[in-house]
Amino acid sequence: MEYRRIKDQDKDEDSIHDDVESLRGKPHSGSPKSIVALGGNSGDRTKWKRKSIVTLALTVLTSSQAILIVWSKRAGKYEYSVTTANFLVEALKCALSLAALARIWRNEGVTEDNRLSTTWDEVSVYPIPAVLYLIKNLLQYYIFAYVDAPGYQILKNLNIISTGVLYRIILKRKLSEIQWAAFVLLCAGCTTAQLNPSSDRVLQTSFEGWMMAIIMALLSGFAGVYTEAIIKKRPSRNINVQNFWLYVFGMAFNAIAILVQDFDAVLNKGFFHGYSSITVLMILNHALSGIAVSMVMKYADNIVKVYSTSVAMLLTAVVSVFLFGFHLSLAFFLGSTVVSVSVYLHSIGKLQR
Amino acid sequence: MEYRRIKDQDKDEDSIHDDVESLRGKPHSGSPKSIVALGGNSGDRTKWKRKSIVTLALTVLTSSQAILIVWSKRAGKYEYSVTTANFLVEALKCALSLAALARIWRNEGVTEDNRLSTTWDEVSVYPIPAVLYLIKNLLQYYIFAYVDAPGYQILKNLNIISTGVLYRIILKRKLSEIQWAAFVLLCAGCTTAQLNPSSDRVLQTSFEGWMMAIIMALLSGFAGVYTEAIIKKRPSRNINVQNFWLYVFGMAFNAIAILVQDFDAVLNKGFFHGYSSITVLMILNHALSGIAVSMVMKYADNIVKVYSTSVAMLLTAVVSVFLFGFHLSLAFFLGSTVVSVSVYLHSIGKLQR
Numbered sequence: 291m292e293y294r295r296i297k298d299q300d301k302d303e304d305s306i307h308d309d310v311e312s313l314r315g316k317p318h319s320g321s322p323k324s325i326v327a328l329g330g331n332s333g334d335r336t337k338w339k340r341k342s343i344v345t346l347a348l349t350v351l352t353s354s355q356a357i358l359i360v361w362s363k364r365a366g367k368y369e370y371s372v373t374t375a376n377f378l379v380e381a382l383k384c385a386l387s388l389a390a391l392a393r394i395w396r397n398e399g400v401t402e403d404n405r406l407s408t409t410w411d412e413v414s415v416y417p418i419p420a421v422l423y424l425i426k427n428l429l430q431y432y433i434f435a436y437v438d439a440p441g442y443q444i445l446k447n448l449n450i451i452s453t454g455v456l457y458r459i460i461l462k463r464k465l466s467e468i469q470w471a472a473f474v475l476l477c478a479g480c481t482t483a484q485l486n487p488s489s490d491r492v493l494q495t496s497f498e499g500w501m502m503a504i505i506m507a508l509l510s511g512f513a514g515v516y517t518e519a520i521i522k523k524r525p526s527r528n529i530n531v532q533n534f535w536l537y538v539f540g541m542a543f544n545a546i547a548i549l550v551q552d553f554d555a556v557l558n559k560g561f562f563h564g565y566s567s568i569t570v571l572m573i574l575n576h577a578l579s580g581i582a583v584s585m586v587m588k589y590a591d592n593i594v595k596v597y598s599t600s601v602a603m604l605l606t607a608v609v610s611v612f613l614f615g616f617h618l619s620l621a622f623f624l625g626s627t628v629v630s631v632s633v634y635l636h637s638i639g640k641l642q643r
Numbered sequence: 644m645e646y647r648r649i650k651d652q653d654k655d656e657d658s659i660h661d662d663v664e665s666l667r668g669k670p671h672s673g674s675p676k677s678i679v680a681l682g683g684n685s686g687d688r689t690k691w692k693r694k695s696i697v698t699l700a701l702t703v704l705t706s707s708q709a710i711l712i713v714w715s716k717r718a719g720k721y722e723y724s725v726t727t728a729n730f731l732v733e734a735l736k737c738a739l740s741l742a743a744l745a746r747i748w749r750n751e752g753v754t755e756d757n758r759l760s761t762t763w764d765e766v767s768v769y770p771i772p773a774v775l776y777l778i779k780n781l782l783q784y785y786i787f788a789y790v791d792a793p794g795y796q797i798l799k800n801l802n803i804i805s806t807g808v809l810y811r812i813i814l815k816r817k818l819s820e821i822q823w824a825a826f827v828l829l830c831a832g833c834t835t836a837q838l839n840p841s842s843d844r845v846l847q848t849s850f851e852g853w854m855m856a857i858i859m860a861l862l863s864g865f866a867g868v869y870t871e872a873i874i875k876k877r878p879s880r881n882i883n884v885q886n887f888w889l890y891v892f893g894m895a896f897n898a899i900a901i902l903v904q905d906f907d908a909v910l911n912k913g914f915f916h917g918y919s920s921i922t923v924l925m926i927l928n929h930a931l932s933g934i935a936v937s938m939v940m941k942y943a944d945n946i947v948k949v950y951s952t953s954v955a956m957l958l959t960a961v962v963s964v965f966l967f968g969f970h971l972s973l974a975f976f977l978g979s980t981v982v983s984v985s986v987y988l989h990s991i992g993k994l995q996r
Binding site: 444467468471474475478479481482485487489490492493618619620621623624625627628631634635638 | 797820821824827828831832834835838840842843845846972973974976977978980981984987988991
């Protein structure tokens with residue numbers, strides 16, 4: 291089992307550090323700029339800094355993503371085809387990964403860890419997250435037969451719990467008791483912050499609706515945890531190569547989606563029909579967010595990703611007050627308080643282990 | 644300063660144990676049933692058992708109290724005068740304390756610790772909580788000029804924070820970081836559980852309204868913490884004697900309230916006008932709850948009291964579903980989850996200190 295190998299690499303609970311440790315210590319890490327020479331302390335600082343930067347980037351990009359969606363909705367309906375936009379996001383991520391690689395090859399030369407060519411054994415797992423997301427996105431069309439849109443927003447918070455549980459089961463990483471409590475609070479806090487007078491309808495969701503919501507949460511959690519497993523499997527492997535292979539399969543599956551869903555529309559109206567400057571901005575933002583997610587998986591983990599996107603959700607609401615004159619509810623303040631305490635508990639929970 | 648003495652007695656953070664310890668070790672503790680002879684372990688168990696019983700009693704009595712209020716409201720309006728009922732509650736508590744004392748005197752004889760007579764120095768602080776509650780109750784009439792009733796229910800949760808802060812400042816007892824986080828969560832969770840579509844109006848509360856709510860929270864928190872200080876000042880003193888003196892002053896101040904507010908009504912319609920069997924039940928329940936509060940102050944503390952009454956609030960809602968066909972909101976489930984996590988964190992926060 292592939293996962294077993296990951297577990298064996300990361301005997302220590304604080305496995306992120308281990309990953310980066312082995313990345314630095316790897317004998318065939320050919321980089322002339324290798325940080326092996328750096329002392330443990332400044333190495334820790336470098337790791338901490340990198341982890342913080344990617345987490346911050348993900349938070350800012352995710353919250354601006356939601357703001358762009360609100361903005362584009364205000365500007366009018368989605369005129370463009372979503373499948374072509376998704377394809378372009380994957381293509382852009384591929385291009386950015388290749389550009390980053392080209393720069394690395396120029397500076398450091400081609401090595402075992404940064405060369406693009408790969409083995410069947412390495413690449414065979416990369417399509418799996420793309421397939422999982424595809425199934426989840428297909429289910430999304432059917433769940434609205436059972437739940438309304440605000441109810442779906444509420445049920446999406448089940449992702450938080452499923453990610454925590456699958457992170458524990460699949461990656462075999464432990465969370466302390468306090469961190470588990472913090473995770474339950476994160477889910478409750480995010481849901482509370484999103485409460486509105488019609489939210490109570492979600493309690494009337496049928497058994498089928500609940501089942502679909504739980505399956506979707508598990509699919510999404512599994513895709514996230516599986517991606518982390520793939521990326522962490524070979525810590526010394528350059529992240530841009532790993533991203534390239536992830537996104538190539540993303541492109542392929544989105545090309546299939548265009549053929550199945552929007553082939554006629556694209557043929558008649560053209561690929562870029564309905565694109566505006568805001569569409570371009572959204573594609574750019576999605577591409578950068580996607581890369582930030584991969585970076586967080588490499589240098590931090592799925593737990594950090596969930597916290598980052600949850601905090602982004604709250605940031606979006608606060609920014610929307612200034613940008614769109616949104617009004618913050620008491621439930622939002624209470625939910626934000628609970629999320630803040632959760633972030634605090636997660637950090638002290640780590641120290642107290 | 645009186646509090647200084649209390650602090651000196653309780654150098655240890657886990658001061659409840661100390662209190663009971665010194666109660667047992669006190670040389671002039673004349674009780675023939677003194678548990679000094681018991682081993683440390685069974686002593687700990689006795690203390691834990693007593694603490695659990697009084698906490699459970701307070702929780703059950705508080706939640707049934709709220710249910711009786713709903714029941715009496717359903718049966719019709721309050722026909723009786725509230726001031727006479729409050730007076731009878733205090734009188735009943737006095738009588739029950741005296742009955743308990745009479746039994747103790749018969750079994751154990753009159754000792755320094757269980758005799759009713761007292762010094763001016765001991766008794767002089769007993770009227771203070773009664774005065775504080777009186778001021779708070781008077782303010783309650785005025786705050787409704789600034790906040791509506793559901794808003795007041797929400798703002799009352801400020802009591803939780805004020806009790807924690809005053810507990811720390813006045814009794815100089817420490818809460819761990821996790822316990823502070825748990826306390827913030829308790830406040831947020833209770834408020835979330837009480838959310839309803841009109842709750843957002845509380846955000847429009849004026850500065851004067853907020854000030855009054857904060858002052859009322861401080862008065863109520865101070866009265867609670869001060870009562871604990873009085874009761875814990877002399878740990879070997881029999882709780883029934885301490886209760887007797889607390890309740891005598893409660894009776895006196897409620898007698899004044901009758902004279903000021905309801906003198907004409909009582910004179911014209913009689914003292915017991917509008918009393919029903921449910922009124923009698925409510926008075927009985929209030930009296931027992933009051934005694935349970937004193938017991939929790941003696942054998943546990945204000946923090947336990949706040950948790951106990953908060954959990955009681957949630958229990959009331961659940962029981963009301965069965966009794967009155969109430970409907971539980973999503974906000975209630977989220978708030979209850981946060982309160983449950985808070986209780987869990989409070990208990991593990993203690994262990995991890």
